[in-house]
Amino acid sequence: MLTSLYIDGNSPLHRVPAGWKLTLLFAASIILYLFDDWRLLVLALLSAMAAYLSVGISPREALRRITPALFTIVILCALNAWFTTPQLAFAMFLRLTSIVTFAAAVTASMKMADFMEALTTALKPLERLGLVNAADLGLALGLVLRFVPEVFSDYQAIRQAHQARGLPLRWHTIIGPLMVLTLKNADTVSEAIDARGIRHQASIGREII
Amino acid sequence: MNTKDIVLVALFAAIIVVLGFIPPVTLAFIPAPITAQTLGVMLAGCVLGAKRGALSVVLVVILVAAGLPILAGGRGGFNIIMGPTGGFLLGWIVAAYVTGYIAERMIREDRGGWQQLVGFFVASAIGGIVVLYLIGIPWLSVVAGMPISKAIAGSMAFIPGDVIKAVIASLAARAAYVGYPLLPARS
Numbered sequence: 001m002l003t004s005l006y007i008d009g010n011s012p013l014h015r016v017p018a019g020w021k022l023t024l025l026f027a028a029s030i031i032l033y034l035f036d037d038w039r040l041l042v043l044a045l046l047s048a049m050a051a052y053l054s055v056g057i058s059p060r061e062a063l064r065r066i067t068p069a070l071f072t073i074v075i076l077c078a079l080n081a082w083f084t085t086p087q088l089a090f091a092m093f094l095r096l097t098s099i100v101t102f103a104a105a106v107t108a109s110m111k112m113a114d115f116m117e118a119l120t121t122a123l124k125p126l127e128r129l130g131l132v133n134a135a136d137l138g139l140a141l142g143l144v145l146r147f148v149p150e151v152f153s154d155y156q157a158i159r160q161a162h163q164a165r166g167l168p169l170r171w172h173t174i175i176g177p178l179m180v181l182t183l184k185n186a187d188t189v190s191e192a193i194d195a196r197g198i199r200h201q202a203s204i205g206r207e208i209i
Numbered sequence: 210m211n212t213k214d215i216v217l218v219a220l221f222a223a224i225i226v227v228l229g230f231i232p233p234v235t236l237a238f239i240p241a242p243i244t245a246q247t248l249g250v251m252l253a254g255c256v257l258g259a260k261r262g263a264l265s266v267v268l269v270v271i272l273v274a275a276g277l278p279i280l281a282g283g284r285g286g287f288n289i290i291m292g293p294t295g296g297f298l299l300g301w302i303v304a305a306y307v308t309g310y311i312a313e314r315m316i317r318e319d320r321g322g323w324q325q326l327v328g329f330f331v332a333s334a335i336g337g338i339v340v341l342y343l344i345g346i347p348w349l350s351v352v353a354g355m356p357i358s359k360a361i362a363g364s365m366a367f368i369p370g371d372v373i374k375a376v377i378a379s380l381a382a383r384a385a386y387v388g389y390p391l392l393p394a395r396s
Contacts, residue, residue, distance in 0.1 A: 005276040005286050022287075029291055068284055069292045076293055076353045083359050092354045100288045107276045107286030115275045136215055137271075143219035144226065144268055148279075151220075151227045171245060172377045175228070176384025179256060182220050183389055189220075190213040199212060 002148060005065065007108045009056040018114035019121060021106045029099045038087070041094035048098045052105040062104070069100045116141070139198065143189070147182070154181050217391065218261050222268035225249035229281040236370075243370040244281040248378050250301045251337035254308025255329050255382035258393045263306035270298060296348020300341045308336025313395045316386065325386065329379035337378070338371045 013021070032044060052062055073096045081089035120134045127134055158174050158181075167173070193199060210218075228249040233242040253262035269279065270290075278285035280298075290298060315328035342364060350360040386392060 002277055002279070005278055025287065025291070065286070066288055068282060069288055072293055073353075076349075076355060079359065079363070080353065080355055083356050084354065088354060096293060096353065099291050103287035103291040107288065110276060112275045112277070119271065136210070140215050140219040140222075140264075140268055141271065143216060144222045144272065147220055147223040148226050151223045152230060155227055155231070171231075171234075171248065172380035172384070175245070175248065175252070175377070175381040176388070178227075179221075179224060179252065179381065179385040180388040182224055183217060183256070183385070183391065186213050186216045186220060190211075190216040193212050193216065199215075 002145060004112050005107050006111050007055050007057050009109070011054050011056060011109065013051055013055050013105060013109040016109075018110050018118040021110060022118060025103055025106050028102060032095045032098060035095075036088065036091045038091055038094060041091055041098065044098040045094050045101065048101040048105065052101050052108070055105060055109040057108050062108075065108075066100055066104050070097065073097060073100065136199065139193070147185075151178070151182050154178055214261055217257060218265045219268065221249075221253050221257055221262070221265035222272075225253065225265065225269050226272070226279045229279055233281065236373075243374060246281045247301075247337065247371070248374045248381075250305050250341075251308050251333035251375060251378040252382055252385075254305040254310075254336055255312045255332055255378060255392070256385050257309065257391055258313050259306045259309030262309040263302050266301045266305045270302060273298065293349050293353040294345070295352070297341060297345035300344030300348075303344060304336045304341040306336070307340045308332045309392075311335055312382075313393055316392055317394065318390070322383065325383050326379050329382040329386075330375055333375040333378040333382070334372070337375060338368070 016024075028044075032041070035041060053059065073093060077089045077093040077096070080092055116138065120138075123132050123134055123137070126132045155174070155178055158177050159169060162169055162174070225246060228245040231245040233244040235242045250266055253265050256262070257265065272279055273285045274287060274290055276286050280289060289295060309332070311332035312329060315332060316325055320328075346360050346364050347357065349355065349364070350357040353360075355363075
């Protein structure tokens with residue numbers, strides 16, 4: 001249910017630090033907008049594809065992951081060929097496909113922990129200003145992963161309760177109880193967290209003041 | 210943010226993730242299938258209010274960026290954020306905030322059920338449709354190089370489904386408000 005899209009391996013792209021990969025991805029996707037020459041863009045697409053396949057993903061899985069995005073891109077570019085010019089639309093198709101492919105390569109070669117570390121580093125300036133607390137963010141993300149299976153089994157219990165009573169499955173009669181059932185845990189969970197002193201003492205003290 | 214707020218934010222993010230597993234509904238008179246996940250964005254604002262609602266969407270976006278396939282249809286990873294529809298995903302954060310901001314000001318405990326329903330609907334429609342499209346459509350137009358008028362026209366196909374979602378969100382939000390009120394009231 002919650003398997004990461006990371007592909008284990010030791011390819012050159014795996015060895016590039018997460019922060020660099022993300023910076024490279026953002027830079028590349030801006031730079032690609034500066035060129036309209038299809039030859040350059042074909043080159044970009046080929047290198048993105050090479051990078052994507054170099055992480056050790058099977059071609060079939062590689063394609064499966066970007067198919068929904070490709071589908072959108074093809075539709076948009078087909079419309080664009082009509083609205084603008086076929087040349088511009090083709091350039092846009094190459095550009096968007098390159099970006100999406102390279103982004104999928106970054107995702108496949110980056111461990112979740114490495115991403116979190118890069119994120120924590122990026123948030124440091126905000127943390128100094130007191131706007132975010134990286135420890136609280138980590139705690140919250142951990143809680144999400146911990147509770148998704150729980151919420152999912154609550155969802156199935158509510159569904160079965162509907163079926164047992166012969167009620168039609170309607171979103172508004174399922175989601176309301178699902179939210180109440182889930183959110184009612186908040187007191188118990190937060191008491192458990194505070195009882196174990198998981199959040200830093202200083203941050204708890206700040207709340208009291 | 211006290212510990213309970215953090216827990217509520219995380220629990221709601223888990224709800225949004227689970228809503229992505231619910232099979233989408235296709236209605237004959239609507240061109241695009243309706244997914245329950247965007248409903249969760251409206252509900253985050255309606256149930257938790259502006260700040261906590263937006264933060265729970267932030268958690269979902271971070272997990273998508275971290276490479277978890279938690280969006281409806283098992284999508285995830287940076288390719289979603291960088292793609293032509295990435296503006297809608299990032300726009301969720303602002304959408305939840307605005308929905309919550311309006312709900313906090315429109316919903317009162319002493320009002321009748323209908324008034325609360327209408328309040329939740331207005332909040333969901335403005336935050337989850339108007340604001341979301343104001344971010345998603347220009348992004349689509351710039352990233353895909355599509356004339357803005359065409360991007361607007363194309364997005365209209367999703368409006369009927371989104372209005373239905375706002376109706377369902379207001380029903381579910383009121384059910385939650387009656388069962389376990391969490392929305393901070395502000396004037």
